[in-house]
Amino acid sequence: MKSTLTKFVLGGVAASMLTLGVSADTLTRQNGAPVGDNQNSQTAGPWGPVLLQDSHLIEKLAAFDRERIPERVVHARGTGVYGYYENLVDLSDETLAAPFQSAGKKTDVFVRFSSVVHGHLSPETLRDPRGFAVKFYTEQGNWDLVGNNFPVFFIRDAIKFPDMVHAFKPSPVTNKQEPKRIFDFFSHVPESTHTLTMLFSDYGTPASYLNMDGSGVHAFKFVDDEGNYKYVKFTWKSNQPIKNFTNEEAMKVQGMDMQPHTTDIYTRIGEKGETASWDLYLQELEPEQLDDFEFNPLDTTKIWPESLVPAKKIGRLVLNRVPDNFFEETEQAAFAPSNLIPGIEPSEDRMLQGRLFSYADTQRYRLGVNAYRIPVNSPKNAVINNHEQHGQLRTTSTARDVNYQPSRRLDLNEDPAFRYSSKPLAGMTQQIPFYKEQNFKQAGEFFRNLTKEGQQNLIYNLGGALASVPEEEIRVIISAYMYNADKDYGAGVAKLAKAPMSKVRQTAKDLMEQQAARAAKAKQVA
Numbered sequence: 001m002k003s004t005l006t007k008f009v010l011g012g013v014a015a016s017m018l019t020l021g022v023s024a025d026t027l028t029r030q031n032g033a034p035v036g037d038n039q040n041s042q043t044a045g046p047w048g049p050v051l052l053q054d055s056h057l058i059e060k061l062a063a064f065d066r067e068r069i070p071e072r073v074v075h076a077r078g079t080g081v082y083g084y085y086e087n088l089v090d091l092s093d094e095t096l097a098a099p100f101q102s103a104g105k106k107t108d109v110f111v112r113f114s115s116v117v118h119g120h121l122s123p124e125t126l127r128d129p130r131g132f133a134v135k136f137y138t139e140q141g142n143w144d145l146v147g148n149n150f151p152v153f154f155i156r157d158a159i160k161f162p163d164m165v166h167a168f169k170p171s172p173v174t175n176k177q178e179p180k181r182i183f184d185f186f187s188h189v190p191e192s193t194h195t196l197t198m199l200f201s202d203y204g205t206p207a208s209y210l211n212m213d214g215s216g217v218h219a220f221k222f223v224d225d226e227g228n229y230k231y232v233k234f235t236w237k238s239n240q241p242i243k244n245f246t247n248e249e250a251m252k253v254q255g256m257d258m259q260p261h262t263t264d265i266y267t268r269i270g271e272k273g274e275t276a277s278w279d280l281y282l283q284e285l286e287p288e289q290l291d292d293f294e295f296n297p298l299d300t301t302k303i304w305p306e307s308l309v310p311a312k313k314i315g316r317l318v319l320n321r322v323p324d325n326f327f328e329e330t331e332q333a334a335f336a337p338s339n340l341i342p343g344i345e346p347s348e349d350r351m352l353q354g355r356l357f358s359y360a361d362t363q364r365y366r367l368g369v370n371a372y373r374i375p376v377n378s379p380k381n382a383v384i385n386n387h388e389q390h391g392q393l394r395t396t397s398t399a400r401d402v403n404y405q406p407s408r409r410l411d412l413n414e415d416p417a418f419r420y421s422s423k424p425l426a427g428m429t430q431q432i433p434f435y436k437e438q439n440f441k442q443a444g445e446f447f448r449n450l451t452k453e454g455q456q457n458l459i460y461n462l463g464g465a466l467a468s469v470p471e472e473e474i475r476v477i478i479s480a481y482m483y484n485a486d487k488d489y490g491a492g493v494a495k496l497a498k499a500p501m502s503k504v505r506q507t508a509k510d511l512m513e514q515q516a517a518r519a520a521k522a523k524q525v526a
């Protein structure tokens with residue numbers, strides 16, 4: 001009901017007529033009450049102090065004081081886009097997973113692209129891997145494929161991840177990112193050779209999030225309705241031509257626009273209404289094939305070369321809409337490798353196993369225990385139906401008397417059709433590296449597949465960064481990794497890094513011997 005009252009303004013000559021109902025264009029407080037003055041604080045007369053009773057002022061400042069939430073510990077800077085996944089091949093005989101049940105089936109997705117090392121306002125042009133995280137809103141719940149643009153990773157065991165990130169991040173003493181700390185760490189990690197090689201190539205400075213490929217990196221399992229499984233890897237191949245910056249181009253762009261990737265997405269998709277697409281490729285291995293290769297297929301530092309494990313195109317990702325609100329949708333987005341659905345299970349990959357814990361854990365800290373009730377993270381095409389309750393910022397109601405299970409009073413039960421698959425296990429618990437390390441071979445293949453210019457850029461970028469490391473021993477070891485990958489590559493890096501070749505050759509030989517010795521020891525225990 002609309003009624004009116006007469007209100008006398010303090011100091012009282014003027015009187016204004018207000019409606020009792022608050023109209024849609026009136027500024028309000030958090031409680032919905034209209035704001036009478038948003039320009040002048042309430043004071044004790046013309047010369048007196050500001051009054052604590054000005055609740056609107058206090059509430060406004062308090063909300064502002066709490067605007068920031070902790071940023072992601074890694075991948076802090078990112079850009080989100082909505083779209084869909086269109087499946088092209090019926091894979092229902094291989095997996096229960098909803099997106100793959102028929103050809104032509106479409107599933108809504110939200111994708112967040114990101115850089116890794118620096119903070120949420122850092123330049124997007126820096127040398128870094130790029131995150132490529134896809135949330136599929138399926139009828140079986142949300143499935144997150146939290147990948148990168150590179151198909152491999154620096155390390156193969158989650159236990160090394162915090163140390164690696166500490167080395168990459170700015171020093172706690174100087175707050176500067178320093179090559180000497182990065183290469184000190186990696187001089188103990190020969191398995192990083194492959195990903196370091198990609199990082200220092202022009203692939204480490206992509207020109208656009210839309211013009212790069214993506215990868216799920218790890219092996220996952222496709223599980224059918226009888227619990228049979230095979231190992232699978234997912235790769236996104238861009239339908240936009242791959243475009244990278246050289247180091248010089250990246251620095252030049254950075255001088256003009258430190259957020260070119262976000263600008264690019266908001267211009268192409270947001271303003272011009274263009275779409276971007278990627279084809280999804282699948283590689284598959286039967287469990288009994290795991291030991292058929294010179295490398296371990298569950299090792300994140302390795303690709304499954306397509307010459308050995310063919311890749312088939314199974315679908316298409318189309319991105320077509322930017323979020324309405326960056327904070328609500330992109331900043332609060334929470335992707336986790338543990339968000340899986342029936343028909344997709346983790347492999348025994350030692351990195352993936354650590355990631356299964358880490359993401360949901362950090363999100364409980366970053367966003368709170370109800371992180372998955374935030375709209376962008378909530379299932380859109382499935383319902384949440386369990387007895388988890390309460391906690392900070394719970395806004396959805398699940399109030400029901402029976403908040404336990406099993407119960408004779410509420411028919412809400414598990415479905416054994418969705419039990420995890422079983423796998424026979426035998427042996428002692430152990431802490432032993434893989435016996436098939438093969439730390440250098442794929443890095444050499446990557447190097448030789450680059451154009452001559454690409455090879456020179458890589459040598460220049462890596463050799464230049466390494467040259468600033470004071471310790472000769474570190475420069476020699478890193479050059480020796482690259483020498484073991486490819487002699488020309490290693491020699492080129494060593495020359496720029498001022499690492500004496502005689503020492504590089506000897507260290508390269510030692511590294512191969514150490515690798516063989518570790519393999520022999522691990523094989524003995526296996």
Ligand code: HEM
Nearest residue numbers: 072075112131132133147148153158161217354355358362
């Ligand atoms: C983000 C941990 C390896 C891709 C994150 C976050 C953590 C984390 C804590 C922040 C999550 C958040 O606040 O929401 C780890 C650990 C790893 C690991 C412990 C190794 C054991 C990897 C690998 C990949 C990857 C191998 C690529 C395959 C990403 C991406 C994001 C991310 C794309 C950003 C997700 C988003 O856009 O919100 N990681 N990570 N990480 N990680 Fe990892």
